[in-house]
Amino acid sequence: MVRFQSVSLRYGNRPQVLRDVTFHLETGSFHFLVGPSGAGKTSLLRLMFLARRPTRGAITMFGRDLSKTPRHELPALRRRIGIVFQDFRLLDHLTVVDNIALPLRIAGIRDGVVREHVTELLTWVGLTHHADSKPTILSDGEKQRVAIARAVIARPSLLLADEPTGNLDPDLGLRLTQLFAELNKIGTTVVMATHNESLAVRFPFATLQIAEGQVTQGGRRVAPLI
Amino acid sequence: MAVRWSLPLSGDSTDLFLPWIIGLMVFMAALALAFALGLGGAIARWSESHGSALTIELPAASVAEDGRVVAVHAVLDDIPGIAGAITLGRNEALKLLQPWLGEGFDGGGLPLPVLIDVQLEPGKTLDLEALRTSLSAAVPDARVESREGWLAPLIATADTIRTLAYAVVALIGLAAVATVVFTTSTSLAAHQDAIELLHLTGAYDGFIAQQFQRQALIHGLLGGLTGLALAGGSYVLVARVAARMAAPLLPRLSLDPLGLAILASLPLAAAGLATIVARLTVLRALSRLP
Numbered sequence: 056m057v058r059f060q061s062v063s064l065r066y067g068n069r070p071q072v073l074r075d076v077t078f079h080l081e082t083g084s085f086h087f088l089v090g091p092s093g094a095g096k097t098s099l100l101r102l103m104f105l106a107r108r109p110t111r112g113a114i115t116m117f118g119r120d121l122s123k124t125p126r127h128e129l130p131a132l133r134r135r136i137g138i139v140f141q142d143f144r145l146l147d148h149l150t151v152v153d154n155i156a157l158p159l160r161i162a163g164i165r166d167g168v169v170r171e172h173v174t175e176l177l178t179w180v181g182l183t184h185h186a187d188s189k190p191t192i193l194s195d196g197e198k199q200r201v202a203i204a205r206a207v208i209a210r211p212s213l214l215l216a217d218e219p220t221g222n223l224d225p226d227l228g229l230r231l232t233q234l235f236a237e238l239n240k241i242g243t244t245v246v247m248a249t250h251n252e253s254l255a256v257r258f259p260f261a262t263l264q265i266a267e268g269q270v271t272q273g274g275r276r277v278a279p280l281i
Numbered sequence: 282m283a284v285r286w287s288l289p290l291s292g293d294s295t296d297l298f299l300p301w302i303i304g305l306m307v308f309m310a311a312l313a314l315a316f317a318l319g320l321g322g323a324i325a326r327w328s329e330s331h332g333s334a335l336t337i338e339l340p341a342a343s344v345a346e347d348g349r350v351v352a353v354h355a356v357l358d359d360i361p362g363i364a365g366a367i368t369l370g371r372n373e374a375l376k377l378l379q380p381w382l383g384e385g386f387d388g389g390g391l392p393l394p395v396l397i398d399v400q401l402e403p404g405k406t407l408d409l410e411a412l413r414t415s416l417s418a419a420v421p422d423a424r425v426e427s428r429e430g431w432l433a434p435l436i437a438t439a440d441t442i443r444t445l446a447y448a449v450v451a452l453i454g455l456a457a458v459a460t461v462v463f464t465t466s467t468s469l470a471a472h473q474d475a476i477e478l479l480h481l482t483g484a485y486d487g488f489i490a491q492q493f494q495r496q497a498l499i500h501g502l503l504g505g506l507t508g509l510a511l512a513g514g515s516y517v518l519v520a521r522v523a524a525r526m527a528a529p530l531l532p533r534l535s536l537d538p539l540g541l542a543i544l545a546s547l548p549l550a551a552a553g554l555a556t557i558v559a560r561l562t563v564l565r566a567l568s569r570l571p
Binding site: 104105106107108126127129130131133134138144146147148157158160161162 | 287289474475477478479480481482483484485488568571
């Protein structure tokens with residue numbers, strides 16, 4: 056599903072934020088990406104959701120070598136990835152329904168199908184009563200559920216969540232993580248970044264530890280080199 | 282529907298700013314273009330009248346004019362390159378004076394010179410000095426007036442002014458392009474987060490650009506129609522004032538149907554230009570994203 060091989064990343068002339076990162080995520084796996092703030096979790100996720108290209112190294116996603124994938128083919132790959140941002144990134148001028156429907160509308164899905172999927176997702180995240188509300192009147196927990204619904208509505212193969220529980224109370228954080236676990240059960244590969252290791256240990260999932268720009272697992276470096 | 286919804290462009294500060302700027306530019310461009318097109322018509326009319334290249338003037342005199350006119354025609358008949366010569370009657374000569382002396386002027390007892398309008402064969406040039414020599418031998422007081430002498434510099438000057446007017450239109454077009462680039466870039470910066478969200482959600486560059494170009498199209502049409510309406514009003518006002526002025530020396534800057542059609546298409550041109558520039562600006566900005 057996702058393979059990083061000797062990947063490095065730096066922003067401009069600044070020091071490297073990721074150094075020689077190598078790992079492989081199997082299809083259908085669930086990984087917590089843990090590490091202190093500033094360790095490089097968001098940078099690693101940005102590489103995975105194709106917001107940046109690495110400074111060095113090779114990334115393979117969905118069997119495609121990204122360095123050899125032309126730019127105009129990347130949107131099709133991005134449509135296979137769902138992203139949940141820490142700051143939700145909801146569009147305040149759109150209703151909850153329209154925010155959730157965004158990936159399908161971008162993909163050019165017809166309105167009838169979009170409505171059907173949105174209704175299903177609204178029920179799943181328990182926000183049917185807020186269908187026509189604007190995000191500005193929602194609580195953080197409700198916003199995060201809208202963001203999750205938007206991330207999964209197009210049935211992505213890979214779900215990436217960047218500190219999705221960072222703005223939520225522990226109970227809500229736990230319930231949201233359980234939502235991700237449900238998605239994983241139906242075959243979605245999940246990577247969830249969190250600095251809350253106590254949350255991660257409550258689930259039987261693998262952990263990617265990131266520190267000083269390098270990725271390890273359980274204290275061991277994750278380096279399943281080809 | 283999706284295109285309309287994705288970015289909140291209609292709430293932008295540029296939403297109010299751009300239509301008025303485009304309106305002002307179309308207003309100025311329409312006036313400059315109307316002037317250039319009108320001047321072009323005047324130049325064409327002058328050039329057309331230039332076809333009868335010269336006039337022979339016989340001063341009003343006590344001697345029998347018929348004899349002088351016949352003598353002039355006899356000289357002209359022997360000169361190659363002359364297509365024909367017409368002697369203007371008194372009424373036609375009076376008509377030539379009307380722009381300066383008024384419509385009702387009947388000449389009274391004023392002695393008028395005899396004018397002979399000489400038509401040249403197309404493409405032929407005449408040796409004026411040889412003509413003058415031949416004429417002065419036959420009719421000593423005959424005076425040859427070539428229109429080329431005063432009309433050519435006038436046409437050249439008018440042509441230069443017309444070129445300048447077109448240059449002004451082109452400069453206004455460039456300023457409009459710069460304005461659309463600036464406002465689109467401002468809008469791109471204002472909606473950076475939303476654009477990145479669309480990009481990461483799998484939107485193609487064209488999908489995002491389409492929203493900006495649609496907005497630019499609306500702004501261009503709104504501004505263009507407003508500017509054209511203002512220019513039309515100004516044109517009518519100036520035409521009314523000019524009609525009340527007795528200014529026969531000023532060229533008549535009327536517009537033919539083609540000129541009017543060109544002016545009427547300015548809002549479409551402005552909208553088209555704004556749309557294309559907005560699209561290219563957005564595509565260029567998005568190309569920097571991975």
